[in-house]
Each structure stands twice: as C-alpha cells, then as structure tokens.
Amino acid sequence: HESPNLHIYELKEDFWMKFQIQKVQTLAATFNSWIMFSTGFESYIATVATDKITIFVQSGVQYEVMQVLSTSNGLQSFDGILAVHVKSCRGEVVLMTGFGKHLVGMVFDPQSSSPGFKVALKGSLSVDVTSWKNGFAYIDSSNNLAVVILPTSSGAEKFIVQAHLVEVKDPVELQTQGIIKAVDDIKDEYNRQKDIITAAENLLYYSVASHSDIHANITIT
Structure with missing residues (x-):
C-alpha cells in the first residue's frame, strides 16, 4: 500500500x-x-x-x-x-x-x-x-x-x-428446476391435446358406414 x-x-x-x-x-x-x-x-x-x-x-x-x-x-x-x-x-x-x-x-x-x-x-x-x-x-x-x-x-x-x-438453494439448480418444470408442462399439454385428437378421430371413424373421407375442424380447449 x-x-x-x-x-x-x-x-x-x-x-x-x-x-x-x-x-x-x-x-x-x-x-x-x-x-x-x-x-x-x-x-x-x-x-x-x-x-x-x-x-x-x-x-x-x-x-x-x-x-x-x-x-x-x-x-x-x-x-x-x-x-x-x-x-x-x-x-x-x-x-x-x-x-x-x-x-x-x-x-x-x-x-x-x-x-x-x-x-x-x-x-x-x-x-x-x-x-x-x-x-x-x-x-x-x-x-x-x-x-x-x-x-x-x-x-x-x-x-x-x-x-x-x-x-x-443453488441459483443454477433453481433455474434448472424451473426449466424442467416448463418442459414437463409442455409435454403434459401435448399429451392432452394428442388424446383429444385421438378421441375425435375415433368418434368420426365410427360415426359413418362408408369409406369416404371426412373433413372437420376441431377446436381444442
């Protein structure tokens, strides 16, 4: 000094x-x-x-x-x-x-x-x-x-x-946990919408007796 x-x-x-x-x-x-x-x-x-x-x-x-x-x-x-x-x-x-x-x-x-x-x-x-x-x-x-x-x-x-x-908590660990939760939420929403589409396809498939193509707009909420 x-x-x-x-x-x-x-x-x-x-x-x-x-x-x-x-x-x-x-x-x-x-x-x-x-x-x-x-x-x-x-x-x-x-x-x-x-x-x-x-x-x-x-x-x-x-x-x-x-x-x-x-x-x-x-x-x-x-x-x-x-x-x-x-x-x-x-x-x-x-x-x-x-x-x-x-x-x-x-x-x-x-x-x-x-x-x-x-x-x-x-x-x-x-x-x-x-x-x-x-x-x-x-x-x-x-x-x-x-x-x-x-x-x-x-x-x-x-x-x-x-x-x-x-x-x-380690701040990096907290951030990583937040990212993992966000990814899990996206996966859950994807699976939910996939189940709705599958149910709609099954409903339309069994609702008619012909083999004609059917087109429809489905809104998922």
Missing part, C-alpha cells in the same frame, strides 16, 4: 525458471485501510475510505470492482473492516465494521439478482470502538469460535462472534 494507491504483485516464473515479483495491477483510490480475504473459493480485496467500502473480486490476475458499500445503518463513517471466518468447507466469512458503538455484519448473498455482500446484522456494543482498522479476528482452535479483538475506549476488548450457516 503506497498512498493513495494499492499495488498488486504476482510471483512469476521467467524463461530461465527463475521467480520474480512483478506488478500486475494498481488500484488507484483514496482509502484509509484495506484487507484481503477469500470466501466461496473466490479472492477479494476490500478498500476502506471514510465514506465507502469498495469490494474487488479477483478475475484472472486482475481485481475488478464488485460492490461499493456506502455509509448507512447508523454508521457515520468507516475506518476499517474485518473479515471474520466461519468454519465451513467454503471458508465463509462475515464482514464486520462499525462506528462508535454501532456494529454492522454482512454476509455474501449468491441468490440476489446482483450477488454481493448484504447486511445480515445490525447492533450495538457496550463500548465505543476507537479503530476498526487496528482490530483483528481469528478462530479459537479450542472451541472453533470466531473471536474479534478491537481497541475500545476501555482498552482492548474481546468479542465472540456466534454465526451459523443456513442452507440455501
């Missing part, structure tokens, strides 16, 4: 099989702090400015803006954000930030029309947090609980984050 820019480097192997660190991108923006985290097998960077938090998602070797979070939910400004990991196979995280005693927690919502981090928790702490960017989070190996340490007006405070995962 070289104010006001964030430089991203990659360890690359050259023709002579030597590894070198090369700059691949510069995120030019004014911000006070930043974090890097992974969730759902994707890598993210969040930059924190006083009035907004910008979340970038990795696409290849570049990072692209995925979402911009503005001050709201009782927060007058931002100075930092924490990624609190929840024990899961996908490495889910809860993004936590706040102002004073106010606290906001956000989780990733893959089912939204515009997938991104949505507010899942709003609350208040018993003390004023003096700096979110100087806080840190970790998983306590003894009980697998997420722990957050924050500097407050009363000194460093320890907070326990209790979160659990809720199973949601």
Whole structure:
C-alpha cells in the first residue's frame, strides 16, 4: 500500500525458471485501510475510505470492482473492516465494521439478482470502538469460535462472534428446476391435446358406414 494507491504483485516464473515479483495491477483510490480475504473459493480485496467500502473480486490476475458499500445503518463513517471466518468447507466469512458503538455484519448473498455482500446484522456494543482498522479476528482452535479483538475506549476488548450457516438453494439448480418444470408442462399439454385428437378421430371413424373421407375442424380447449 503506497498512498493513495494499492499495488498488486504476482510471483512469476521467467524463461530461465527463475521467480520474480512483478506488478500486475494498481488500484488507484483514496482509502484509509484495506484487507484481503477469500470466501466461496473466490479472492477479494476490500478498500476502506471514510465514506465507502469498495469490494474487488479477483478475475484472472486482475481485481475488478464488485460492490461499493456506502455509509448507512447508523454508521457515520468507516475506518476499517474485518473479515471474520466461519468454519465451513467454503471458508465463509462475515464482514464486520462499525462506528462508535454501532456494529454492522454482512454476509455474501449468491441468490440476489446482483450477488454481493448484504447486511445480515445490525447492533450495538457496550463500548465505543476507537479503530476498526487496528482490530483483528481469528478462530479459537479450542472451541472453533470466531473471536474479534478491537481497541475500545476501555482498552482492548474481546468479542465472540456466534454465526451459523443456513442452507440455501443453488441459483443454477433453481433455474434448472424451473426449466424442467416448463418442459414437463409442455409435454403434459401435448399429451392432452394428442388424446383429444385421438378421441375425435375415433368418434368420426365410427360415426359413418362408408369409406369416404371426412373433413372437420376441431377446436381444442
């Protein structure tokens, strides 16, 4: 981080099989702090400015803006954000930030029309947090609980984050199920109309004794 820019480097192997660190991108923006985290097998960077938090998602070797979070939910400004990991196979995280005693927690919502981090928790702490960017989070190996340490007006405070995962349907699976249902409905309607035509043909066939062709208009409803 070289104010006001964030430089991203990659360890690359050259023709002579030597590894070198090369700059691949510069995120030019004014911000006070930043974090890097992974969730759902994707890598993210969040930059924190006083009035907004910008979340970038990795696409290849570049990072692209995925979402911009503005001050709201009782927060007058931002100075930092924490990624609190929840024990899961996908490495889910809860993004936590706040102002004073106010606290906001956000989780990733893959089912939204515009997938991104949505507010899942709003609350208040018993003390004023003096700096979110100087806080840190970790998983306590003894009980697998997420722990957050924050500097407050009363000194460093320890907070326990209790979160659990809720199973949601895969959006692709939901779309596939909708397509399958539509196809099944079309098949049912086709079979219904086929049965009506067959019944009409049988009725006309047995209604006359000659072998003359009979033409008729049949309306299926």
